[in-house]
Amino acid sequence: MRRLLLVLLLGTLLTSAGCSSSPSGPPVAGPSGSSAPVAPGTSGAPTPAPAEDPTVVFLGDSYTVGVGGTGYVARTAAELGWVAYAQGESGTGYRNPSTTPGQTVFGDRIAGVVAADPDVVVVQGSTNDVGERPRLVQAAATDLYAALHTALPAARLVVLGPLSPPDVDAGAVLALRDALAAAASAAGLPYIDPVAGGWLTPPDGLFADGLHPNDAGYAQLSDDLAAALHRLGY
Numbered sequence: 001m002r003r004l005l006l007v008l009l010l011g012t013l014l015t016s017a018g019c020s021s022s023p024s025g026p027p028v029a030g031p032s033g034s035s036a037p038v039a040p041g042t043s044g045a046p047t048p049a050p051a052e053d054p055t056v057v058f059l060g061d062s063y064t065v066g067v068g069g070t071g072y073v074a075r076t077a078a079e080l081g082w083v084a085y086a087q088g089e090s091g092t093g094y095r096n097p098s099t100t101p102g103q104t105v106f107g108d109r110i111a112g113v114v115a116a117d118p119d120v121v122v123v124q125g126s127t128n129d130v131g132e133r134p135r136l137v138q139a140a141a142t143d144l145y146a147a148l149h150t151a152l153p154a155a156r157l158v159v160l161g162p163l164s165p166p167d168v169d170a171g172a173v174l175a176l177r178d179a180l181a182a183a184a185s186a187a188g189l190p191y192i193d194p195v196a197g198g199w200l201t202p203p204d205g206l207f208a209d210g211l212h213p214n215d216a217g218y219a220q221l222s223d224d225l226a227a228a229l230h231r232l233g234y
Contacts, residue, residue, distance in 0.1 A: 056082045057113045059106055060124030063163075063221070064088025068212030075222035080234060085116045093126035094140040094180075107144045114151045120234070121148055124160040127211070130172040134179035141183035149187070158232065159184040160225065163194045166203050167210025192228045199224050 058064045058073050065071065065088035077084035087109050091098030097105045106123065113121060123144065129137045141159075148157055161180050164173045177195050184191040199221060200206050206217035213221060 053081055053083050054119040055085070055116060056080075056120040056122060057085045057087055057116050057118040058122045058124055059087045059109060059113055060122075060160075061088060061092050061126040061128050062090035062212060064124050065090050066218065068208030069215040069218045072213075072218045072222040072225060075219065076225050076229075079222065079226040080229060082120070085118070087112050088124075091128055093129035093132070094137050094144065095132040096126070096128045098128065105140070107140060107147065110144075110147055110151055113148065118152065118155050120156050120158065121152065122158045122160055123148075125162055127162045127165065127168045127173060127176070129162075129176055130168055132176075134175045137176060138179035138183045141180055142186065145183065145187040145189060156234075157187075157189050158192065158229065159189050160192045161194060163199055163221075164201070165211045166207060190232050192225070192232075194221075194224070197224065197228070 056077060058076075062068075063071070064073060064086050066073065066086075067090055071086075073084050073086045073088075076082075089098065089100075089103045089109070091100060092103055092105060094106050097103055097108075106126075145157060145159075148155070159180060161177050162173055164170050173195060177193065181191045181193065194200070200213060200217055203217075206213055206220060208214040208217075
């Protein structure tokens with residue numbers, strides 16, 4: 001009899017324990033659209049994800065490649081907190097594809113720019129277009145800016161004009177500068193003018209050769225460009 005009573009008592013206790021282990025209702029759901037439950041004591045609002053660094057593509061010539069030194073791209077991006085991609089090819093410009101097989105003018109490299117899905121595009125250069133008719137360079141620039149805007153309507157475009165290195169005719173650079181400034185103005189784009197700003201002048205100690213900056217020159221170019229972009233609100 002005692003054994004029977006003990007078995008009945010244990011059965012009653014186990015039944016009560018099994019009932020109390022089940023939750024009293026369904027799980028508390030998170031806010032609409034959230035799969036995570038809301039922690040006790042919180043408002044239920046999702047925590048914003050940290051903002052990603054803006055992505056920038058620099059489209060340009062040997063300066064964007066960094067010929068002669070370390071280049072300006074990485075340092076400029078670091079100063080602005082950007083993730084940078086370089087679409088540079090030495091010897092190229094808006095009209096000049098260079099003499100290197102397989103290289104192309106700026107306008108033929110739009111697909112590479114778009115692939116990076118940039119927030120900002122900086123088009124740099126180019127003294128390589130010296131010798132081309134300025135009006136044709138202006139037309140090529142106009143087409144490029146329009147194509148970039150169509151392909152990347154949410155991206156911000158900035159035009160960085162040519163510098164005036166020691167071995168390039170200064171008058172020809174000015175004519176090219178004016179053509180590009182006119183194209184940028186017609187497209188409603190900001191134009192950064194290194195010639196007017198006196199960038200890398202005097203050139204002593206800042207150039208690896210008569211055309212390309214050295215490390216010191218690229219460092220100064222990076223600082224000047226970052227400051228100019230800051231003034232534009234970047």
